[in-house]
Amino acid sequence: MKVRYSYLTRQFAETSAIFDEMRKLVASGDFTLGKPVAEFEQRFAALIGVKYAIGVASGTDSLKLALKAANVGQGDEVITAANTFVSSVGAINEIGAIPVLVDADDSFCLAPDQLEAAITPRTKAIMPVHLTGNTCDMPAVMAIADRYGLAVVEDACQAILAEFDGKRAGTWGVAAGFSLHPLKNLNIWGDGGVVVTNDDAVAKHLKLLRNHGLKDRDTVEILGYNSQLDSLQAIVANWLIGSVHEITLQRIENAAFYDQCFSQIPQIRVPPRRPAGKSVYHLYMVFAEDRDALLQHCLDRGIGAKIHYPIPLYQQRGLRHLGYAPGSFPITD
Amino acid sequence: MIRTMREIPYVNLAAQFEAERSSLMAVIAGVMAEGAFIGGSEIARLEAALAAYCEMPHAIGVASGSDALILGMKALGIGPGDEVITLPNSFVASAASIVMTGATPVFADVLPDQNIDPEAVAAAVTPRTKAIMAVHLTGRIASMDRLAQIAERHGLLLIEDAAQAIGSRYMGKPAGSLGDLACFSAHPLKNLNAIGDAGFIVTADGAIAARIGRLRNHGLEDRNTAVEWSSASRLDTLQAAILLMRLAKLDNVISQRRVNAEIYCQLLDPAHVYIPPSRNIEFNSFHTFVIQVDERDKLKDFLAMRGIRTAIHYPVPIHLQPAAEDLGYKRGQFPVTERQADRILTLPVHQFLSTDDPADHLASYAAGTNSSDASVSNSRT
Numbered sequence: 001m002k003v004r005y006s007y008l009t010r011q012f013a014e015t016s017a018i019f020d021e022m023r024k025l026v027a028s029g030d031f032t033l034g035k036p037v038a039e040f041e042q043r044f045a046a047l048i049g050v051k052y053a054i055g056v057a058s059g060t061d062s063l064k065l066a067l068k069a070a071n072v073g074q075g076d077e078v079i080t081a082a083n084t085f086v087s088s089v090g091a092i093n094e095i096g097a098i099p100v101l102v103d104a105d106d107s108f109c110l111a112p113d114q115l116e117a118a119i120t121p122r123t124k125a126i127m128p129v130h131l132t133g134n135t136c137d138m139p140a141v142m143a144i145a146d147r148y149g150l151a152v153v154e155d156a157c158q159a160i161l162a163e164f165d166g167k168r169a170g171t172w173g174v175a176a177g178f179s180l181h182p183l184k185n186l187n188i189w190g191d192g193g194v195v196v197t198n199d200d201a202v203a204k205h206l207k208l209l210r211n212h213g214l215k216d217r218d219t220v221e222i223l224g225y226n227s228q229l230d231s232l233q234a235i236v237a238n239w240l241i242g243s244v245h246e247i248t249l250q251r252i253e254n255a256a257f258y259d260q261c262f263s264q265i266p267q268i269r270v271p272p273r274r275p276a277g278k279s280v281y282h283l284y285m286v287f288a289e290d291r292d293a294l295l296q297h298c299l300d301r302g303i304g305a306k307i308h309y310p311i312p313l314y315q316q317r318g319l320r321h322l323g324y325a326p327g328s329f330p331i332t333d
Numbered sequence: 334m335i336r337t338m339r340e341i342p343y344v345n346l347a348a349q350f351e352a353e354r355s356s357l358m359a360v361i362a363g364v365m366a367e368g369a370f371i372g373g374s375e376i377a378r379l380e381a382a383l384a385a386y387c388e389m390p391h392a393i394g395v396a397s398g399s400d401a402l403i404l405g406m407k408a409l410g411i412g413p414g415d416e417v418i419t420l421p422n423s424f425v426a427s428a429a430s431i432v433m434t435g436a437t438p439v440f441a442d443v444l445p446d447q448n449i450d451p452e453a454v455a456a457a458v459t460p461r462t463k464a465i466m467a468v469h470l471t472g473r474i475a476s477m478d479r480l481a482q483i484a485e486r487h488g489l490l491l492i493e494d495a496a497q498a499i500g501s502r503y504m505g506k507p508a509g510s511l512g513d514l515a516c517f518s519a520h521p522l523k524n525l526n527a528i529g530d531a532g533f534i535v536t537a538d539g540a541i542a543a544r545i546g547r548l549r550n551h552g553l554e555d556r557n558t559a560v561e562w563s564s565a566s567r568l569d570t571l572q573a574a575i576l577l578m579r580l581a582k583l584d585n586v587i588s589q590r591r592v593n594a595e596i597y598c599q600l601l602d603p604a605h606v607y608i609p610p611s612r613n614i615e616f617n618s619f620h621t622f623v624i625q626v627d628e629r630d631k632l633k634d635f636l637a638m639r640g641i642r643t644a645i646h647y648p649v650p651i652h653l654q655p656a657a658e659d660l661g662y663k664r665g666q667f668p669v670t671e672r673q674a675d676r677i678l679t680l681p682v683h684q685f686l687s688t689d690d691p692a693d694h695l696a697s698y699a700a701g702t703n704s705s706d707a708s709v710s711n712s713r714t
Binding site: 015019022023025026029032060061064074085086090091094096188190191213214219221225228232234249272305309310311313318319 | 344346347349350351357358361362364365370371396397398399400403424425426428429431433435455520521529530533551552553557558559560561562563564565566567569570571572624645647648651654655657658
């Protein structure tokens with residue numbers, strides 16, 4: 001049996017309902033910031049347990065706009081994790097801020113005990129990345145942020161419904177970005193993202209930023225972007241949002257099964273499962289002694305496996321100007 | 334006498350769906366069945382088709398027309414400290430995209446036809462000027478020959494904001510082939526429209542095209558190597574498939590709009606209404622049909638009472654927007670733009686306008702625009 005890495009084609013078992021919705025939308029022409037987007041925003045805010053959810057064009061844009069709405073800008077330093085996907089750093093760079101990397105711990109999250117050493121007078125914000133669906137140690141991160149007066153913008157792109165100490169990813173900082181990319185736990189059929197916040201002013205700022213800064217049709221209050229969740233994609237999201245709890249549980253069960261099997265294999269080490277953290281396993285990652293041979297073994301047997309991510313950020317050409325030397329982040333390596 | 338109270342919408346996307354009922358849902362179903370929602374085969378096919386349509390070697394799909402401007406300028410190396418000359422009467426995205434690259438927009442006033450005035454551009458050049466961004470507003474191509482001369486004289490890049498101008502031509506060449514790089518929008522209200530946000534960039538330069546290909550995808554050269562930082566700005570496969578289907582019909586859409594525009598030109602009395610004259614070197618795709626009249630608001634209300642929906646593109650120029658305060662412009666600096674802002678009115682020109690008794694409707698516009706009830710008069714522009 002072939003084990004597919006992703007299961008997108010299986011989402012189309014029952015499509016007549018979604019087709020009806022799409023047909024209605026197309027006939028109405030309500031393509032931009034339409035009713036389905038408003039409905040999705042309400043449901044997503046309720047799902048995470050926040051006051052506001054604002055749909056945007058991608059997970060990367062959710063981070064970029066969240067940072068901007070938190071008043072992070074040109075020349076400010078933002079601390080983030082060295083082992084994340086390039087979009088976290090891309091978003092920081094995009095708004096003119098400077099990414100400062102800290103190493104990860106074995107949970108794939110940034111190590112709070114290394115945060116303080118990275119803080120400088122120019123630090124404006126911390127962007128913890130809940131990588132693989134595992135929430136960072138947010139009480140520790142928030143304590144440091146509060147002590148230094150820093151904004152926290154969570155990169156929760158992979159962490160819908162993840163928790164730490166029983167509190168959801170995305171509810172800790174001033175704002176958080178989520179991705180709805182086709183490979184995410186709650187996915188749409190193209191690019192999309194959501195920013196969540198409990199802050200009225202930040203929410204207002206975000207709504208301007210995603211729609212050309214337009215306060216009304218003719219008044220440009222601030223200069224902004226065009227970064228919207230398409231109405232069409234919001235229909236898909238509304239269709240799937242009802243199953244996200246079930247999808248999450250299934251992933252947690254699958255992970256528990258893997259954990260148990262892998263505990264028998266000495267060459268494979270499962271990351272420590274922290275009692276305070278509830279991972280939603282967007283990715284199931286392990287450490288293997290001979291990783292490349294294991295990957296080939298899986299692929300040979302029809303199991304779709306991947307590496308997230310083989311080349312750490314600080315060794316990417318795009319970050320060369322920051323001057324990190326090989327070996328700067330031993331755990332990440 | 335009011336002969337018809339049938340609502341005449343400014344745009345009619347519902348009619349477009351009616352006309353495509355059988356084909357559109359099949360296209361959506363095809364993409365769904367394939368499950369390749371990002372970077373599917375439709376993207377490359379659409380890009381090839383768009384490049385061919387614009388008679389250029391490269392077209393690169395991105396998430397929106399605004400992103401096309403931002404990514405296009407970044408790929409050309411425009412950034413902090415640079416100045417880009419553009420016009421103040423466009424949609425705000427033209428100027429906002431310049432600011433988003435870190436560069437500074439410098440405005441130049443426009444001609445009676447609403448497009449950028451080459452003399453004003455020449456006067457706005459400083460040692461920090463890096464590029465000229467011409468906007469083909471309403472679908473009418475800017476004076477690209479004159480702008481190219483100015484760009485060459487000062488060593489500047491020439492960018493086409495062709496968001497409203499796919500299929501327009503100038504001196505025999507299509508929009509997109511008239512500068513160093515051109516940015517297009519396929520927003521739902523455009524002549525070539527997706528059913529969500531979409532855009533693309535056209536260029537002759539292979540290295541620039543390759544860089545845009547990376548900039549739209551996190552700066553990634555392959556799955557694992559980021560050669561520079563960027564965000565994500567991809568054209569969804571679903572939208573690409575729809576655009577491919579609609580691109581085949583674009584020339585018909587444009588023909589119908591030109592027919593509608595021609596009827597307006599014949600029916601509207603030049604003594605009351607200013608319509609920019611059509612030059613024989615241009616082929617206009619009429620994304621919008623904009624007239625200039627005194628007492629514009631009265632006319633707008635008059636037409637609305639007859640069920641005819643109109644729009645204003647745009648009532649407040651960019652330099653007078655609250656967002657532009659930092660740029661330090663004042664009322665009075667762009668007199669042509671400011672005067673036009675009070676006089677412009679956009680009439681419906683879409684391809685579904687004439688499906689139901691066209692002459693009757695168009696005659697009722699004519700009656701409206703020429704009516705003494707509306708107290709319309711026109712002092713020469």
